[in-house]
Amino acid sequence: MTSSNKIPASEITDPADYFNRRTFMRTGVVAATAVATGLVYRRLNPVSTGTVDTPLIEGLTTPATAAVDNNFSVTDPPTSLDHITHYNNFYEFSTDKEGVAAASATFDTQGWKVSVEGLVRKPKVFDLDDLLKISPPEERIYRMRCVEGWSMIIPWVGYSLSKLLNAVEPLSDAKFVAFETLLDPQRMPGQRRRVLKWPYVEGLRMDEAMHPLTLLASGLYGRTLPAQNGAPIRLVTPWKYGFKGIKSIVTIKLVARQPRTTWNESAPNEYGFYANVNPRVDHPRWSQATEQRIGEPGRRPTLMFNGYAEQVAGLYAGMDLRANF
Numbered sequence: 001m002t003s004s005n006k007i008p009a010s011e012i013t014d015p016a017d018y019f020n021r022r023t024f025m026r027t028g029v030v031a032a033t034a035v036a037t038g039l040v041y042r043r044l045n046p047v048s049t050g051t052v053d054t055p056l057i058e059g060l061t062t063p064a065t066a067a068v069d070n071n072f073s074v075t076d077p078p079t080s081l082d083h084i085t086h087y088n089n090f091y092e093f094s095t096d097k098e099g100v101a102a103a104s105a106t107f108d109t110q111g112w113k114v115s116v117e118g119l120v121r122k123p124k125v126f127d128l129d130d131l132l133k134i135s136p137p138e139e140r141i142y143r144m145r146c147v148e149g150w151s152m153i154i155p156w157v158g159y160s161l162s163k164l165l166n167a168v169e170p171l172s173d174a175k176f177v178a179f180e181t182l183l184d185p186q187r188m189p190g191q192r193r194r195v196l197k198w199p200y201v202e203g204l205r206m207d208e209a210m211h212p213l214t215l216l217a218s219g220l221y222g223r224t225l226p227a228q229n230g231a232p233i234r235l236v237t238p239w240k241y242g243f244k245g246i247k248s249i250v251t252i253k254l255v256a257r258q259p260r261t262t263w264n265e266s267a268p269n270e271y272g273f274y275a276n277v278n279p280r281v282d283h284p285r286w287s288q289a290t291e292q293r294i295g296e297p298g299r300r301p302t303l304m305f306n307g308y309a310e311q312v313a314g315l316y317a318g319m320d321l322r323a324n325f
């Protein structure tokens with residue numbers, strides 16, 4: 001995860017104005033902010049909103065971004081849609097964060113299937129529609145902290161992964177869940193380069209996978225997931241570094257042993273299996289004590305378990321978080 005730490009020159013969009021796409025326009029304020037914070041300001045052409053013009057999600061009862069003060073949504077203002085969709089890590093398309101949107105613009109997810117298999121009583125290959133029918137879509141406004149030191153507030157749409165896992169009836173010897181992204185170098189041109197071992201794989205311990213915060217996300221800002229954010233279905237574990245949130249999932253397998261994970265395999269001393277956000281455990285090449293909230297100047301302190309300690313610290317009781325980073 002070599003990072004240029006370059007912040008995109010993007011406008012700030014009031015989330016309330018999101019559905020009026022004519023409000024997407026550039027302001028001098030952002031340029032001034034970027035200069036003031038010493039960041040490189042790159043003048044871009046007006047942002048194409050084509051890639052975020054995905055269908056509205058039906059049956060979403062909570063209005064998009066109306067944060068309710070509960071355990072499942074934070075009340076920090078959501079990061080602009082433009083930042084969320086034009087500053088991405090998705091190496092299957094590009095290693096340039098600002099280039100992922102364009103590189104994934106024609107990604108076709110028609111006929112997508114997800115196989116839920118392994119140590120379950122009722123394995124099943126789901127069509128996307130059937131998968132989405134398992135539970136009504138909910139809005140969850142989560143903090144997202146990338147291991148590289150930047151963060152966002154993202155209004156996801158989805159449901160708890162536990163609903164899907166319960167539907168296939170896990171067997172008692174299932175101790176971990178292994179996830180796999182699509183492998184298709186034709187449709188994911190970044191896979192023609194060996195920057196990572198493809199397909200991207202991730203994993204959770206069973207209790208982490210069953211935790212209500214763990215989200216199977218099918219949308220953001222009230223709309224179907226844009227390709228660059230992991231269409232049509234991706235994982236979100238808000239107390240862990242962003243790389244655990246595997247995108248464009250095709251296989252979910254319940255297994256007995258801890259599965260291999262892409263970034264851990266790529267650099268085991270830098271990226272652990274657990275990857276819990278922890279301001280006290282630094283990355284070997286940088287501090288994790290603070291973060292840059294995209295769209296805001298300066299840095300802010302990083303919170304233990306990304307601010308979700310009350311909900312998840314119990315999962316790691318008695319574990320050495322330095323050894324199990």
Ligand SMILES: Nc1nc2c(c(=O)[nH]1)N[C@H]1C(S)=C(S)[C@@H](COP(=O)(O)O)O[C@H]1N2
Pocket residue numbers: 001084087088089090091092145146147181200228229230241242243244245246247248
């Ligand atoms: N398949 C796949 N999933 C992935 C990645 C990737 O390169 N490939 N990048 C990860 C990283 S490092 C981060 S920070 C998040 C970024 O999600 P976002 O672009 O939706 O913000 O996706 C994660 N999931």
Ligand SMILES: [Mo]
Pocket residue numbers: 089146147148241242243
């Ligand atoms: Mo990341």
